Amino acid sequence: MRIFKPVLILLICVGWVVLLNRPMGSVPAIGKLMDPLKGFWSNAVNEKKAVHTIVLPQKDLKQPVKIYLDERLVPHITATTDEDLYYAQGFLHAYYRLWQMDMQARAAAGRISEVAGEKAFGYDRNQRRKGMVWAAENSLKAMEAEPHTKAILDAYTKGVNAFISGLEYKDYPLEYKLMGFKPERWNNLKCALLLKYMADDLTGSVDDIAMSYLREKYSKGELDYLFPEKIAGGIPVIPAGTDFQSPSLRTPPVPPGEVFARFNDTASSEQKKMADLIFRRAGESGIGSNNWALNGSRTVNGSAILCNDPHLGLNLPAIWYEIQLTAPGINCYGASIPGAPGIIIGFNDSISWGVTNNYRDVKDYYEIISEDPRFYFFDKKEVPFNQRVEKIYIKGKKDPFNDTIRFTIHGPVQYDHNFPEPSGSGKMLAMTWMAHRGTNELLSIYFLNRARNYDEFVRAIQYFECPAQNFIYADKLNNIALWGQGRFINKWKDQGKFVMRGDTHATLWGDTIPMSENPHVLNPPQNYLVSANQQVTDNTYPYWYNGDFSEFRSWDIHYFLNDTNKADINTMQVLQNSNWSYAAMKLYPLFSGYLSTLPENISALFRNWNYSLDAQSKAAGFFQVWSYFLQRDIWADEFGDSALLYPSPEVTVQLVTTDTVSRFLDNIRTPGKETLSAVITQSMKKAADSFSLLEKRHGSEWYKMKNTTVAHLAKIKAFSYEGLLTGGWGNTINAMKQNHGPSWRMIVEPGNKMRARVIYPGGQSGNPGSRYYADFLESWTKGKYYEVNFLPAINDQQ
């Protein structure tokens, strides 16, 4: 046995190498990861080096490009051609955020399974069925047909790829090493995918299916009462009294006969449970935003002030990357999206702008009737589907999953027997969605970044079609303006509010409304403007629309701005961080009448409560728990325990404060007849029980209950931040929820000199091994800002 030992030791050596050189389940290849030169240690940035510099590959540049990285790592790029400018932006985005760009483009395209395996398959398939890739291809055609956007996309992509091509394994962002895949070449389609990802985030969830079920259950009058198109007392985005020009299109009449699909409640209880889950998730989306502007008559300095804080998913690396772009014809500063050229929200030498989601409904479902899988019925004829095969590759599997997606005149079939509609209706549903169209929002961004006055601003946003946004504007000349901007259809009343019949031309989308007739206002007599996802217009707007609007933050903001005559950057900063709740103020008189029914330790919390949902406030904690139970107790009997689509909180507050004898207050599950008083007593008791339990377990301060978390995109806990000390909620100006919140707070004062303060939850670097990974987070949590270092334009730099 002389050779036994040598063979054994060689086998052990080989075994050791093999074992540590391959991933096991979710554990990455440990040997590669721990390699002290090329593994994760090479992502540990040397923070002792004081100066950060980026060197662009000189061979690709037309002229020298200057990149100054300031102390927060914000790049100020100065170039002499557009091509060099966007090349540099692409290079920088990739330098700091490559993995994020890659993953988000994959998420848009339904390509997560390729790198994360089977667990992402359902998500990927849904993305494909929503037509995300098709939509991005359509927009790419539009963007590449236009010379400006073609040029900036090409330059940007070239910049990203210049960075990628210089990478070896040791240079890969850490997440590639942990997940065991490598960067792939960038292309213009990925930019298009990212823009569609935003469109999906902002216009993708609609209530058509839930509303179709409710339509079977409630009369038209009841539905209008429970789900009003416009909330009573709402203060619209475009102030009441604004003149709308007379419409160039006639509002089409409602087609005769049945135009909606029937959703009879035949689903099994198992399916219904699914449906409840789906709807509950949709209801929790929590995406919203605030923007407002005041002109000089309401400010200390006499110059306009513009504020914006879009509320999006709170993730690391953050959705935004701060940047200044300077070249002949452009000197612009603001928030860019890693993966797309240009600046989405910001300001330049002359103007500033911001956005909130507009929420008009631009996505409708159609029921498709089909007997033969190759055909569907349309106007009593059988029409062939168009087909598109989507290949979904899954990590660890050789062959892709092929999903054949069928296209109708309405759009792609999202749900059929292969991919059942989640509420269990068993229906085949296709969708028509504005995001499917080949639009060129990038051209808007291009012109917006260069706009010097109101007319150029208006010209720029005309190309912004989907996702529709409320564009707020303020300039150096003290003008303020607001546009509910997007591409909209001239709909007949209720078109698309419910799932429509797909077998008739009568329900097809009609003409688009001319852009110039979109709701807008310039310099209103009230001297300030506000949008916060509320209804866009009052009833004098000539076209019909519906949407998923919410009013509370609009009421909050108006409550303060209405009396504001001495605004400055500091007071606006305080306002953006306000946790004061209009809803609480409205409900409190009712609530306080029952305080005596609560244990002393709870009722004592409400002495001198100021209706603010502050982080450390236990009163806020209790009040929020109570509002939750109040809402449930009123609606659960009618709508189901796990909340099939409850009427909005606005409707609930109005119900209990103004319609105190409403029949919906009665619990239809009990033989007796409950009154408002019974509902409140009951919800108080439940809230007190839950509150006491929470107090024992985690603490009852509002921030502990809420647990605001900024999570790493791959849900890696070690790279995330939990339990942040934040107040606020979706219905306060500081719209800080559990995993959504103010993703970019910006205040701009376009006076003689452009002055601005900004902050976002994250940091400029996407690398968890950098001190710039989440260095803004603490200040953001505390409501602090950074003064922007806005460098002068090229002509002034000599």
Add this chain to the structure above:
Amino acid sequence: MSLKTISVILITALLSYVALLFLPWWSDIVVTFIIIFTLPLRPLKAFIAGALGVGICWTVLAFIADYGNEHILSTKMSALFQLPRYWLMIAATSLIGCITGGLGGLAAGILRNRTKQPD
């Protein structure tokens, strides 16, 4: 410890670093094997010399990276691996380096033992 063993350790530390610059992490097992096959040691000594040589290399590199980084990444990575202290990531790196070098050394020691009696 003999001067020879110390020399072997130092040579191993140096050459395993050079190998890491150009080759995958497991090249260090080969490097150690070649060094100790050329400068033979008894199996136990061979194991220790290999382990210390590569271990020193990996530890020093990890330490330098961590020091410059002010423990930012090692803190996060240790949380990811559910280790309570940042320096345990350096320790884990050292351990893997040690085993890698040790195995290479031991293999060389044993194989060499069969062909020619070392010192």
